[in-house]
Amino acid sequence: MPKTIPNKICRDYFSELSNSTHKQYLALRDFFAEGFTASEVADKYGYTVSTVYTMTRNLKEALETKTEDPFFKTVKTGRKPADYKRGIEETIINLRKKNFSVPDIQIALDAQGHRLSIYAIEKILIDAGFVRLPRRDKQERIDSVASAREKFDAPISCRIRITDEHFSTSSAGLLAIIPTILQYGIDEAIRHSCYPETKEISRTSAILAFVALKLSNVKRYSADDIWCMDRGMGLFAGLNVLPKSAWFSSYSSGVTRDMNVLFLQSVQRIWKQNNMLSDTANLDFTAISYWGDDELLEKNWSGKRGKALPSIQAVLAQDPDTGIICYGDTTIRHNIAI
Numbered sequence: 001m002p003k004t005i006p007n008k009i010c011r012d013y014f015s016e017l018s019n020s021t022h023k024q025y026l027a028l029r030d031f032f033a034e035g036f037t038a039s040e041v042a043d044k045y046g047y048t049v050s051t052v053y054t055m056t057r058n059l060k061e062a063l064e065t066k067t068e069d070p071f072f073k074t075v076k077t078g079r080k081p082a083d084y085k086r087g088i089e090e091t092i093i094n095l096r097k098k099n100f101s102v103p104d105i106q107i108a109l110d111a112q113g114h115r116l117s118i119y120a121i122e123k124i125l126i127d128a129g130f131v132r133l134p135r136r137d138k139q140e141r142i143d144s145v146a147s148a149r150e151k152f153d154a155p156i157s158c159r160i161r162i163t164d165e166h167f168s169t170s171s172a173g174l175l176a177i178i179p180t181i182l183q184y185g186i187d188e189a190i191r192h193s194c195y196p197e198t199k200e201i202s203r204t205s206a207i208l209a210f211v212a213l214k215l216s217n218v219k220r221y222s223a224d225d226i227w228c229m230d231r232g233m234g235l236f237a238g239l240n241v242l243p244k245s246a247w248f249s250s251y252s253s254g255v256t257r258d259m260n261v262l263f264l265q266s267v268q269r270i271w272k273q274n275n276m277l278s279d280t281a282n283l284d285f286t287a288i289s290y291w292g293d294d295e296l297l298e299k300n301w302s303g304k305r306g307k308a309l310p311s312i313q314a315v316l317a318q319d320p321d322t323g324i325i326c327y328g329d330t331t332i333r334h335n336i337a338i
Helices: 010-015 020-032 038-045 049-065 081-097 102-111 118-127 138-148 172-183 186-191 203-215 231-236 245-253 257-273
Strands: 282-289 299-302 307-318 325-332
Touching: 020 038, 020 049, 038 049, 081 102, 081 118, 102 118, 172 186, 172 203, 172 231, 186 203, 186 257, 203 231, 203 245, 257 325, 282 299
Parallel strands: none
Antiparallel strands: 282 307, 299 307, 307 325
8 A cells, every 4th residue: 555645635635535434434423423314424425324324333332342543543652662672771771880779770760750670670780791789888879879970851840749659769768757747847837937939849848858868868969860860759858859959059049047047946946845955955166168269268177177177167056865956056256256
């Protein structure tokens, strides 16, 4: 059958019913949608009345029993299956070359909408000649992933839509903190704070996004390879995934000292209401090193580095019984007393 119909213009294509399937479709449309009788349809399209009734019966049966459209073929978008599979295999191999573990590979693929089991990923790696990675602790794995700097088209962070789904995560332990947050009303304190928010990322989600990174011991925020694609970390913050590193920098620039002070005051009230603060505190001064332009910063002694460095001097007060940091200030200067 030729792929093209020669000597045919668009107007003639719709008016000349040379294709039998096309003619059947129009005949049935006139019968069911336009209200033509079987006799009128038969006269118009050159069928017998019995043939028209046979076509109507066949259409009803097809619509009741079959899932595919009886006339129009559904065009599937995206890459062909072979290309899709080859692309997934290449991604898995590239990640392993960057020392990504199988669970980390699965997390990255899940975030991109590719559902592969641990067994399937391992089989692809074995077939490609890779051996198991040596056993590493969590920090070594995080550092390895951070140093890889493998870039992905991570999903855009937005408010989570609760659906019945399955996904892989290396941060399920974060979810165990949520009952404590709710128990003491910390979520309410965040909700009533003055922190910035957007339509998609509320102030509660924004603050919990920072908490998620802190609790996960992620030290390099610029290494946005895995943590900005981990669905478990996103779920903790009420998001599909955590925002990328640029968002954290932008959000931090919009937070003022007054916002932090007001929020800490509300949290302090929560600790007092629950009798979590005693009448004594451990007081400590620490220097937060700064590696940028130090013209406006004083030099403070850093015990960790054994010398004075351009830094920000901070003071912390900790409750000795609960370990709660009940006071903090990073505006300490040599000529200002607390």
